[in-house]
Amino acid sequence: MPGTLSSKVQGYERRELLGGTLDLQLLPRAAYSARDPLQWQSLGVSLERQQGVHAIGSDRREDFDSWPGTLALTPAGVEVFSESPHGGEYLLLRWLAEPRNLGIASGSRRLQLPGHARALALGRQARRLLLDPNQDQLALEQCALQFAGLATFDKPAAKVARRVEFSRVLTLIDQQYAEPLSLTELAACTGRNELRFLRDFTRAIGMTPHAWLVEVRVQAARRLIEHSDLPLAAIALETGFAHQSHMGSAFRKILGLTPSQYRALSGRRG
Structure with missing residues (x-):
């Protein structure tokens, strides 16, 4: 580490x-x-x-x-x-x-x-x-x-039979997080119907597909805030949020900070 x-x-x-x-x-x-x-x-x-x-x-x-x-x-x-x-x-x-x-x-x-x-x-x-x-x-x-x-905890590791299928889903989200992904599109990566996919993904990751997609978008926005001088509104659109206030709401929920506060912590100007 x-x-x-x-x-x-x-x-x-x-x-x-x-x-x-x-x-x-x-x-x-x-x-x-x-x-x-x-x-x-x-x-x-x-x-x-x-x-x-x-x-x-x-x-x-x-x-x-x-x-x-x-x-x-x-x-x-x-x-x-x-x-x-x-x-x-x-x-x-x-x-x-x-x-x-x-x-x-x-x-x-x-x-x-x-x-x-x-x-x-x-x-x-x-x-x-x-x-x-x-x-x-x-x-x-x-x-x-x-x-x-x-x-x-003293439980055996969960079975990994579905790792390949869910690996495809994680990769798709990593690559296309800025796009408006749908549950049907994500479920198609595993060959499951939407309900079964929703249940299995949540069990495998510990979060729903939508919650994980928002998490990935926030982390992508964090990196842009840390390493670029792009306006926050541009970063929001670049990372798949509908607008800056949408990104701000996700930041507050996940990090407990607004994007402006996070930028201030990283030593960059607003």
Whole structure:
């Protein structure tokens, strides 16, 4: 995981919480290559799709495709190597002390659970709190502890029989998020009818197709705000929103900030 980025422009935020017991990080969508020998366990959730190569507890490298909403628990002492050409926004919680000291069970093996709606919701909430220039320490610590409590999950990974079909849907949204996509068009990628597609996608990702499309549009707008001087109205149209106020409403709901506030945080002019 990238560990050297440090500015709001780059989307990286880090806070030590509960007197240094927990380390909460919002890792940005950025290329990285890192090896992480963990002393204590960690828990992470993908906020965006992320593809690359990793090696978990060995030198054997394997391709990975981590979907949004994938919750991953890595116990203490398991070394993780991971690299990605473009990364993907990721919320990572590290224990800086024994989990039992917090009244949380310690994991014994690495687990991944895709489509974890609760983890994704808490990850998005933590992101809003971390980006808030007037951070509420109590709310952030409460959110981090609720997220930490998910480390007790002991369920087998969901079956991946439908990964190829839903991979096509995620790719289509990534490539055509600025277009007026329909449920029928998305369902056609999987060969399902619209109702079954809606149910299966929501189960696989932890969000409805429309909610995920809006999330992708907001993230695309964030990157344009961070790295360009385009007017906000132009960014809204460029990323698939009907108009600037439509984009503003999505920003407030997802990030807790208006686009103008987010631009101010990134050090750019309105």
